[in-house]
Amino acid sequence: MRQPKFKNINVTCPHDCPDTCSLVVTVDKSSGKAVKLKGNDKHPITKGFLCNKVNHYLDLVYNKNRVLYPHVRIGPKGSKGKFKKVSWDYALKLISKNIKTNLEKYGGDSIQPYSYSGTLGMLGYWGMSERFWNKVGASRLGRTICIAAASTAGIYTYGAACGPAIDEVLKTTLIILWGTNVASTHVHMVPFLEEAKKNGAKIVCIDPRETRTSVMSHWHLQPKPGTDAALALGMMNEIVKNNLHDKSFLKNHTTGHEDFIKKSFLNIILAK
Ligand code: SF4
Known part of the structure; x- marks a missing residue:
């Protein structure tokens, strides 16, 4: 019996993106090369969708301009900068020589390792180089390049840098x-919002801007930029005044709510 020439492999998008789209990659068994890639439409959350960047991933992976080897700059930095392809041995020796020179001359904190997650995975991101840089006393990178503000907001709001499960929307x-x-x-x-809407849910969008999301919402509130804390306090006031707050949730999952209700701005409003 003739063996099939291709096989499909289920994989997850390698990008550091919370969506973690499910993909089906078709591989030519004789060359081992991926020949086709598409979103996995059987996945319950990502439902076959891939963003544009990853839809064209094979063009990137097999692109003739992809940088696959180390290059060393020759000449000045900037638009006139030129690069020369070098061997891995040469590159590693050069890096090691420069690190040693800097350590001797200026100390460890003259070295700033710079990296982020991208497609590294947890081991590459957190594990591989950390001990080495720690040992040489290198400067630390404040990892504020990507989602620091969102993570901080998530930790303050939920206790962890994550949001609610996407399918909770349907409930x-x-x-x-x-x-x-x-x-x-x-x-x-x-799609989950659309389904929730069909089930009768109301969608409120709070955003100073008109966006593709605001136009699909039932109600669009447009506070002036920087004033939504007042809106949040006003909502809390209404919720507490009408005794709509979930006291057992507040007791079990939050800290400081009693003080907040007693002493805060809310109290001033409630006293009026
Ligand atoms: S395909 Fe795009 S949206 Fe999906 S996980 Fe990858 S980078 Fe994120």
Whole structure:
């Protein structure tokens, strides 16, 4: 019996992107090369969708201009900078020589390792080089390049840098999209929002801008930039005043809510 020439492999997008899209890659068994890639439409969350960047991933992987070997700059930096391809041995020796020279002359903190996650995975991101840089006393990288603000907000709001599960949306009747343009930046949520809408859920979008998300919402609130803390306090006031807050949730999962209700701005409003 003739063996099939191709095989399909289920994989996950390698990018450091919370969406973690599910992909099906078709591989030519004789060459071992990927020949086709598409979103896995059987995946319950990502439903066959891939962003443009990854839809064309094979062009990138097999692109003739892809940098596959070390290069060393020759001549000045900037637009006139030229690079020469070198061997891995040469590159490693050069790096090691420069590190040693800098350590001797200026100390470890003259060296700034610079990296981020990209397609590294947890081992490459956190594991491989950390001990080495620690040992040589290198400067540390404040990893604020990507999602520091979002992570901090997540930790303050949920206790961890994560959001609610996407399919929870289907269990709710009121969805507040506060300062988030999901149609552009959280695309996998859109089908869930559409389904929730069909089930009768109301969608409120809070964003000073009109966006692709605001137009798909039932109600678009446009606070002036920087004033949404007042909006949040006003909402809390209404919730507490009408005794709509979930006291057992507050007790079990938050800290400081009693003080906040007693002493804060809320109290001033409530006293009026
Ligand atoms: S949205 Fe794009 S980068 Fe993010 S996981 Fe999906 S395919 Fe990858």
